[in-house]
Amino acid sequence: MTNKVELEIKGLNFYYSGDIHALKNINLTIHNKSVTALIGPSGCGKTTLLRCFNRMHDLYPKHRYEGEILFRDNNLLANGNDLIKLRSRIGMVFQRPTPFPMSIFDNVAYGLRLKGIKKKSDLAERVEKALKHAALWDEVKNKLTASAYDLSGGQQQRLVIAVPLPSNRKSFFLMSPPLLSIRYRRRK
Amino acid sequence: MVRPVGHFSGWAGAAALSIIMIPVVLRTTEDMLSLVPWTLREAAFALGSPYYKVIIQVVYRGAATGIFTGILLSIARVAGETAPLLFTAFNNSFFSYNMNGPMPSLTVSVFQYAMGPYDDWHAQAWAASLVITLFILFITITGRLLIKWRYKQ
Numbered sequence: 001m002t003n004k005v006e007l008e009i010k011g012l013n014f015y016y017s018g019d020i021h022a023l024k025n026i027n028l029t030i031h032n033k034s035v036t037a038l039i040g041p042s043g044c045g046k047t048t049l050l051r052c053f054n055r056m057h058d059l060y061p062k063h064r065y066e067g068e069i070l071f072r073d074n075n076l077l078a079n080g081n082d083l084i085k086l087r088s089r090i091g092m093v094f095q096r097p098t099p100f101p102m103s104i105f106d107n108v109a110y111g112l113r114l115k116g117i118k119k120k121s122d123l124a125e126r127v128e129k130a131l132k133h134a135a136l137w138d139e140v141k142n143k144l145t146a147s148a149y150d151l152s153g154g155q156q157q158r159l160v161i162a163v164p165l166p167s168n169r170k171s172f173f174l175m176s177p178p179l180l181s182i183r184y185r186r187r188k
Numbered sequence: 189m190v191r192p193v194g195h196f197s198g199w200a201g202a203a204a205l206s207i208i209m210i211p212v213v214l215r216t217t218e219d220m221l222s223l224v225p226w227t228l229r230e231a232a233f234a235l236g237s238p239y240y241k242v243i244i245q246v247v248y249r250g251a252a253t254g255i256f257t258g259i260l261l262s263i264a265r266v267a268g269e270t271a272p273l274l275f276t277a278f279n280n281s282f283f284s285y286n287m288n289g290p291m292p293s294l295t296v297s298v299f300q301y302a303m304g305p306y307d308d309w310h311a312q313a314w315a316a317s318l319v320i321t322l323f324i325l326f327i328t329i330t331g332r333l334l335i336k337w338r339y340k341q
Binding site for chain 1: 225227228230231232233234235238239241244245246249250252
């Protein structure tokens with residue numbers, strides 16, 4: 001049984017500044033509710049491809065895309081896209097843990113606050129849910145106000161996974177190879 | 189500020205000292221901001237945070253300790269300034285709250301009293317230097333404590 005097509009990449013070419021041709025004619029289909037892994041040697045462009053999905057390359061003006069990435073039939077690479085909206089729908093976790101300089105609670109609440117959720121009870125409930133999903137709740141439930149930098153490397157990585165979780169529960173969710181630093185535990 | 193107004197004033201002294209502070213604060217702030225890693229900014233952008241929120245909520249927070257330390261250091265630096273005060277706040281032998289008139293300042297008092305002919309003036313000059321030193325020590329310690337307290341919460 002194949003699920004609905006979630007994301008379709010058509011003839012994607014990507015150039016870093018100075019016309020370094022990093023991605024050459026990529027065609028790929030990703031299905032809904034499936035786990036897709038990109039595997040390859042270091043430096044082959046896995047992260048570059050992932051960063052195209054939420055237009056992270058747009059932070060650097062000289063990087064250039066060609067082709068199409070269709071996400072639920074909308075072209076992500078279209079010129080007039082609202083990048084802020086797009087990025088809040090398509091979450092991304094980076095290779096190295098990058099918690100914000102705030103408390104553990106505020107880290108997870110950051111994405112929610114961006115979405116305009118301000119009620120305390122609401123926030124608390126969603127933060128708890130996200131931390132449970134990231135298998136971190138039991139370890140941090142007694143020190144939610146501590147700085148996120150007090151956590152160990154693996155805990156920090158799970159924390160940054162929890163950050164996009166509550167705001168993106170229904171949309172596409174992607175990761176750059178971050179799981180290396182996590183002792184992986186299968187969820188029940 | 190002295191010439192157009194026509195007299196020495198505390199405000200002029202304050203303005204002169206704050207101009208002296210600018211380069212020190214600017215330099216440390218710039219350094220501290222560039223120490224905030226790009227990955228941190230990217231992480232915030234990746235969540236769909238607009239530019240100004242990334243700067244205010246993530247970059248400034250990350251650099252807050254450093255910026256704060258820079259400000260404290262420059263206050264300490266400026267507290268030991270004499271020359272600019274001679275031309276702006278001048279001096280006043282009496283205690284004064286009037287920012288529009290000549291203002292006494294510790295450093296200028298030290299200068300004048302130490303130059304004076306009397307032994308008790310010398311003693312007072314020493315006392316004033318001690319007060320300055322203690323004041324700077326006090327600022328530095330409070331700064332440290334504030335930073336610690338902020339991060340303990």
